[in-house]
Amino acid sequence: MSKQMSNLEKEALNLIKNSDNGILQSELVKELGLDSREGSRLVLRLTKKGLIRREQVSVNGRRTYRLLPVESRPEKASIKIDITTILDIPCTTCPYIDQCGPGNFYDPATCHLMDRWLEESVNKIAKLLRRAPIAE
Numbered sequence: 001m002s003k004q005m006s007n008l009e010k011e012a013l014n015l016i017k018n019s020d021n022g023i024l025q026s027e028l029v030k031e032l033g034l035d036s037r038e039g040s041r042l043v044l045r046l047t048k049k050g051l052i053r054r055e056q057v058s059v060n061g062r063r064t065y066r067l068l069p070v071e072s073r074p075e076k077a078s079i080k081i082d083i084t085t086i087l088d089i090p091c092t093t094c095p096y097i098d099q100c101g102p103g104n105f106y107d108p109a110t111c112h113l114m115d116r117w118l119e120e121s122v123n124k125i126a127k128l129l130r131r132a133p134i135a136e
């Protein structure tokens with residue numbers, strides 16, 4: 001689905017986004033100087049593009065729609081993870097990793113390789129903390 005927008009669509013979307021609690025479709029149509037048919041088509045296009053949503057409301061006994069912007073989400077999120085601290089975890093090269101699990105013969109809770117790695121890691125961190133300057 002194309003996300004390209006015409007100037008009219010951009011203008012309509014700005015009006016909808018800048019409204020406090022959405023805008024009635026009839027108000028939008030009036031604001032843009034359109035007739036109701038053109039307005040309906042415009043609203044449908046914006047809805048199909050996922051840019052706005054419609055809530056059915058009744059105003060003076062007449063059914064209409066309140067138009068609200070759809071909050072955009074970032075397409076991609078990236079998180080930087082530093083894996084250097086776990087690169088030497090024994091599991092990465094363990095021949096029993098497929099059989100290892102809680103309650104199994106090979107179990108991380110009782111694994112001496114894991115114990116040793118944890119102990120060494122804690123010692124490394126403790127050593128780094130001892131070297132770190134003390135905050136005042």
Ligand code: SF4
Pocket residue numbers: 090091094095096097100101106107108109111112113114
């Ligand atoms: S916890 Fe121990 S046995 Fe299990 S995968 Fe890691 S190193 Fe291997």
